[in-house]
Amino acid sequence: MAEGAVIENLSTRKLLYILLLLALAQIAFFAIGALVAPVPSSSMEFEMVKCSDKTRGTAGHWFHVRPPKCDVIEDLSTYQPSSFDLREIVFIAQMPHARGGLQLEYSPWFQFLLGLMHVEVGYSDNFKYVPGSKLMLEVRMGVRTHASAPDAWEEYVDSNVTRTLDCTIDDSKRSEGNTYQCETLDLFELGSNNYPFYLLNVRIPIDREGCMRDPIGTPNCQIGMVKELHVVAIHQNGGFTLVWLWLKTLLCPVVVAALYWFHRRLSSLPRQRLLLEKAILALGAALVVLDAPLEWLSLFARLPCLLLLSDLRQGLFYLVLFSFWLIFAGEHLIDDPHLNDLTAYRKNLALVGVASLSLLVYDMAERGTQLADPFCSIWSTERGTTLAYVTIYVALACTLAYFAFLFYKIMVVWNTIRRKRAAHIYRTSENRRLKVEGVIYRFKFLMLFTLVCSALTIAAYFMRQFGEASLHGESTDESILTHSTSAFFTGTFGMWNIYVLLLIAMYAPSHKQYQGAQGLIDENEDLMDGERTESNPLTTFLKPATD
Structure with missing residues (x-):
């Protein structure tokens, strides 16, 4: 057989x-x-700290909060910028957090790092938000290892990011002081997580001539009054x-x-x-x-x-x-x-x-x-x-x-x-x-x-x-x-x-x-x-x- x-x-x-x-x-x-x-997976949320940069980015400095190197802007609504392009305002997120006096750190065991951004837009009669407007960000990401000094950040990537800002607000809340509900935006995704510390420096520049010539097609002309930026970092659990x-x-x-x-x-x-x-x-x-x-x-x-x-x-x-x-x-x-x-x-x-x-x-x-x-x-x-x-x-x-x-x-x-x-x-x-x-x-x-x-x-x-x-x-x-x-x-x-x-x-x-x-x-x-x-x-x- x-x-x-x-x-x-x-x-x-x-x-x-x-x-x-x-x-x-x-x-x-x-x-x-x-x-x-x-x-x-787990996530960690960061409210980006707002800093004033008198050099408007020409000096190439890094801004961070640990150790302090930031002229903090408490409230953007009361801040008076020196120029229309707003490049002197830097939003920073230093990842991960420090808790109880202890600096946390990322690990290669986390495998990946996904960054999402939430933009907080306030209702304003002077700076009106137009649905579907383009948001452009100048983003620098810095990295640091254990062997580096606390303020010695190495540039990992420098990029211009353009996203569509979709926000809504109820008619009953269309008054000064209220906030739009905006969709979360993709910011970055790292396919591996090989650095313990990351730093984001973000600017929202405005092209005045472009806004006067083509306010719809030029980014950042109709995004309204930005109050805060939040970053959510998602990583795989070790x-x-x-x-x-x-x-x-x-x-x-x-x-x-x-x-x-x-x-x-x-x-x-x-x-x-x-x-x-x-x-x-x-x-x-x-x-x-x-x-x-x-x-x-x-x-x-x-x-x-x-x-x-x-x-x-x-x-x-x-x-x-x-x-x-x-x-x-x-x-x-x-x-x-x-x-x-x-x-x-x-x-x-x-x-x-x-x-x-x-x-x-x-x-x-x-x-x-x-x-x-x-x-x-x-x-x-x-x-x-x-x-x-x-x-x-x-x-x-x-x-x-x-x-x-x-x-x-x-x-x-x-x-x-x-x-x-x-x-x-x-x-x-x-x-x-x-x-x-x-x-x-x-x-x-x-x-x-x-x-x-x-x-x-x-x-x-x-x-x-x-x-x-x-x-x-x-x-x-x-x-x-x-x-x-x-x-x-x-x-x-x-x-x-x-x-x-x-x-x-x-x-x-x-x-x-x-x-x-x-x-x-x-x-x-x-x-x-x-x-x-x-x-x-x-x-x-x-x-x-x-x-």
Whole structure:
């Protein structure tokens, strides 16, 4: 008898032991996120201090509050600038805070640093705000290490930032002293967090001649009376990074070893690999890329591309995983004449390709450009924001359509198996009937596990994309990425590893021989009409049956 897959030949007792062990591992992944890891991200808000600079920026000085180097402006409404361009007013934010006399610091464990800005605009009859006006900021970001003197700031980036200022106010509050409700603006995003201290010096210059010539097209002409600037800095929690890295470090060698074992088993067979086996190999390789704990390198080296690289690895895994599920379901459609042919899935894989391409466009437009300028953002312009939302929502729409199609395809497989089983299983011998029943139940379990895995994966996918959009929208404080529980993320990550390991274990060629195998060989030969080929485990038993 040709050797079948482990899913066919593994005893029920051993299978139950394996499933119990994997179930305990899955519970452990959720428990680690719930009991050990903190929430993925935290935020810190800074009210920018206002300083007067008589040199109007020509001297290139840094302004900071620790140690004090700032002629503080208490109230902008009473401050009398010496010139119309307002370049003598400097807004500063020194990050992170000092608390209880102790200077806090950022750590490479925080992985990334995202800066958002909130502009406080006061209602004024003299300086009127016009909806959709352009806000331009001259921004300098300085960095400092532990070895540097407290006032020795090194320039990290110098950039001009233009954002659209969208504010509203109730008609009942249109009087002096009241404040507009303004949307949060993107300011910067650092793909790694390799400096303990950061300093922002921001100016809001006004071009007087430009405002007289074209007040609508010239930035800062119709932004109203700016009272305060606030910066919100969001970073990944170091405790979550530690848990996440150790999970990857422990799981990656396990997946590599399992994938190598699966490859060795396939190489020992006297036939070419089936499409399903190639898909499992590709899925295992994509999981190895995802599991590789490259983040350890960011603790010792400055890697501004780390955030983009993490997104690309995640996107690659989603692409291979979603493609695998279509192949996995399709290869078990027993009556399908196009089995073991990848070209037969080209239309089915179109949705996966469109979703992946959409997110690739977003990542390259957003985080790709931020490698050169962290203050550059696709969300900074109306067209860029539209493009960002379009790519995200197209990807989500394709994902929903994909899940509906996958569910339909699995139901077709399920009904086909049930029909074949009810019509023909009684014709086989008792030994073969028990064998087929066992394979069917095991396959049904894998199908159910696939549905659960796909549902949770798509839920995690939605959480990530909606969380990304809400960070750049009006719901920054309620973003999933800053207030979600870590249990869902660690549990989903563990589930991916468990699912792939289970597939590798179940679909690897088995070396086990059965007592009474000759009887099965004879029966298979009669039913196969002289055709002796290997296929996937379920097809091995049910394909010979005809209506």
